[in-house]
Amino acid sequence: MPEAGGAVMSLFTLLPLLFTPFGPAPLEKSVQQCQKEQSAELRLACYDALGRVTATAAAPTQNETGWRLDEDAMSGDMTLTRQAVPGAAFSVACLNTITHIRVRMTLPWEGESVTATTDGVPASGNWFVRDKGRLLEFGRGLPAIDELKRWSGQHELVLASASGREVRIPLTGMGEALKPLRQQCRW
Template sequence: MSEAGEGVMGMLTLLPLLASLTGQPVVPGGLEKCQSEQAPTLRLACYDALARFRHAPAQQQARDSGFQMTTDPAQGDRVLIRTLPSVGIITVSCQSGITRLSVRPATPWQGDTVKADVDGEPASGNWFVRDQGQLLEFARGLPAINELRHWFGHQSLALSNAHGQAIYLPLDGLESAIRPLRQQCRWGGPS
């Protein structure tokens, strides 16, 4: 294992100990869930969400984080994350020049279909249910870019299924927050 890899592993093994020193409760299974995440951007989003949970005062934990840009330290890829307690985490990333869009619902998604609406109007149906409902992923690349552009200037995205499950994701602030990622992924066309 490389020195960098050993350093990361050492830090990860110390994370539960450091969390216990803060007096904050450790999310049961949270660290293991993050470690088992295969996609680097989702793993990073998981660790970020876990760190925010552990360090945020109790009264702030129920609030929307707003869009936050982070950078994957291993790859240098930009990741835009919005965490909504009781709803889920929306992630937009640029991996190897490819735009990716996903939502990790707070509760597992039921069924294998996703209906999308933006401000009450039907949106693209290019959503896929992954990991036994733990992840909703949109088509990558140009379809994701076109869908994200469609969201600019709108207020909310609603994802629903035939089982009556629905999640609502606010889109305010997306257009300005996503600019650095757009540059990294080299989106063409109007800003």
């Protein structure tokens, strides 16, 4: 019976996890608290509770225009994402204060060239085909920032391959959605 009493007492150590605001320091303390649990079952329950709380704290936000903002709980890096048609996800990220523009493809891109237009007007051709055609990446840093500024206020970005494949990315609301990322990347 002493084991049951110890288990109940140890369960009380899990309760603070449910009400703890998470940042880097409290998260580290909570992990250390879980590591101190003697029982493997209680240790696992502690980690599970910790995972549920941090997942809730770092839940992405999505605005009414379809933009979704994610923030990495550990690094603070931000990624703004929007689904594109057909089968692609457009993202703008601030990683280590460097701006990145990427399009992740579900089906590989054919060829090595990408032609871009915004609202029918030719845009920069600074795109690279990576990861066996599964990733289209625009130049990083200042070139990416300059292009994002040009795209703000536009309605649609169209990426086309030499074979005629097109990916259409709605840009409506991007300027407003970019504000937190712009602050983080200091532009």
